[in-house]
Amino acid sequence: MTPFGARLRALREAKGVTLQQLAAALHVSAAYLSALEHGRRGRPSAGLVHQVNEYFELIWDDAEEMVRLARLSHPRVTLDTAGLSPEATELANLLAARIRALPPETLRAMRRLLGD
Structure with missing residues (x-):
């Protein structure tokens, strides 16, 4: 699991959002989100990070933290x-x-x- 994936999963679970619900809202597949959460996909694009921030209504420090975590989440360094x-x-x-x-x-x- 990557730092971004761990935080994404924590946000989903805290809000009671399923992979399928989040995937539909972000216009990506649930399989892609699952792969991000489990570290089987590389770091997410800036656009996807922005969408996640908007979906979970993250602002300021929390949004910047998601950007930082995404930058540090390439599973094959x-x-x-x-x-x-x-x-x-x-x-x-x-x-x-x-x-x-x-x-x-x-x-x-x-x-x-x-x-x-």
Whole structure:
């Protein structure tokens, strides 16, 4: 699940909206929304994020948060370390190899360290 997908699902559940209802309102398929929620689709377009914000009547900080989450929600990330130090390349490879095994508290600590 991506950050955007998790927030979309939370909004739907809080408002009692089904995938089918939201899909009809946004003029997309329920399968597409499900794939977004489960991280099987890439980040949503700016237009779709705007539609979601309007549908759930999100304003200001909440709407900006959805934009931020969408930006950070590509499920297949590629790191280009060309031209960086050997340490940077090693770190990128270690993270790629071990990220699935990292406990949530470690992931949170890494996010804090990276400033997000």
